[in-house]
Amino acid sequence: MTSNSNAPTPFNRLLLTGAAGGLGKVLRETLRPYATVLRLSDIVEMAPATGAHEEVQVCDLADKQAVHQLVEGVDAILHFGGVSVERPFEEILGANICGVFHIYEAARRHGVKRVIFASSNHVIGFYKQDEKLDAASPRRPDGYYGLSKSYGEDMASFYFDRYGIETVSIRIGSSFPEPQNRRMMHTWLSFADLTQLLERALYTPNVGHTVVYGASANATQWWDNRLASHLGFVPKDSSEVFRAKVEAQPMPAADDPAMVYQGGAFVAAGPFGDD
Ligand code: NAI
Ligand code: 15L
Numbered sequence: 001m002t003s004n005s006n007a008p009t010p011f012n013r014l015l016l017t018g019a020a021g022g023l024g025k026v027l028r029e030t031l032r033p034y035a036t037v038l039r040l041s042d043i044v045e046m047a048p049a050t051g052a053h054e055e056v057q058v059c060d061l062a063d064k065q066a067v068h069q070l071v072e073g074v075d076a077i078l079h080f081g082g083v084s085v086e087r088p089f090e091e092i093l094g095a096n097i098c099g100v101f102h103i104y105e106a107a108r109r110h111g112v113k114r115v116i117f118a119s120s121n122h123v124i125g126f127y128k129q130d131e132k133l134d135a136a137s138p139r140r141p142d143g144y145y146g147l148s149k150s151y152g153e154d155m156a157s158f159y160f161d162r163y164g165i166e167t168v169s170i171r172i173g174s175s176f177p178e179p180q181n182r183r184m185m186h187t188w189l190s191f192a193d194l195t196q197l198l199e200r201a202l203y204t205p206n207v208g209h210t211v212v213y214g215a216s217a218n219a220t221q222w223w224d225n226r227l228a229s230h231l232g233f234v235p236k237d238s239s240e241v242f243r244a245k246v247e248a249q250p251m252p253a254a255d256d257p258a259m260v261y262q263g264g265a266f267v268a269a270g271p272f273g274d275d
Helices: 022-030 064-071 089-110 146-164 189-202 227-230 239-247 266-267
Strands: 011-017 035-042 054-058 075-079 114-120 166-172 209-214
Touching: 022 035, 022 146, 022 189, 054 166, 064 089, 075 239, 089 146, 114 146, 114 189, 114 209, 146 166, 146 209, 166 189, 166 239, 189 227, 209 227
Parallel strands: 011 035, 011 075, 035 054, 075 114, 114 166, 166 209
Antiparallel strands: none
């Protein structure tokens, strides 16, 4: 993980939602150069603030009034909070669908001009792994979770067209310390590359609503980021260094969704609530 010694002028206050999550804990450290004060929020308790550069605020994204208070006084929002896997619709509804609406409404009311939205590859999960996509490819969500991210991207587009609030929607592939399986050899995004992408998303002027895929410089690429080239995102890491370890795992069947679809196993989750 890098800390960027050439970081641009810090924002006065940045808000990070989902701060107790897997990525949130990493970003709590790597975003430090970009804000005098980092406001950290989640629905669950987090480690207490470690100094004046941090504020910690528990907040349920489904609670409109609480989100309104959360956003007061921030200059930009990194929206990483919410349900992060496929779940029944009712669970996704409050956290992700109402949650993203509350974030944008609060941004509008408080004059926040930039949101970074943690979207997901699951907005295009039903494409096959041999298909090449860019940001203009029609979405093919692979579940309620992917649908909620697709809705979030539409929300971002609307709030730019109507209110001029800019967003970079990052369709994150798989951001973990290491790729966990063969599919992630293609979708892996290192924490350092994620941080670089967030820096570009925060500081690039005139992004309107930009959609960018979040993947490292892996040997095979499913996603073409030319439509987001104005961000200047140049990933540096590659999943290749983990190939031997990943390929030591048993080979799944050729028709296993993990080997066929870009969204992998998510395409086969559910249905929920039949009993
Ligand atoms: P995570 O599940 O570890 O973190 C999400 C956080 O959101 C959790 O700490 C959870 O408590 C919080 N949360 C859930 N419901 C909430 C609510 N109603 N109000 C407030 N907070 C709530 O997920 P992870 O891996 O850290 O991902 C962060 C974001 O990035 C998520 O939005 C996820 O959808 C997105 N993403 C992550 C990818 C990855 O590979 N890690 C890939 C694609 C997208
Ligand atoms: C996601 O959107 C999830 O949040 C994450 O947990 C991974 O499953 C990732 O996609 C992936 O597709 O690997």
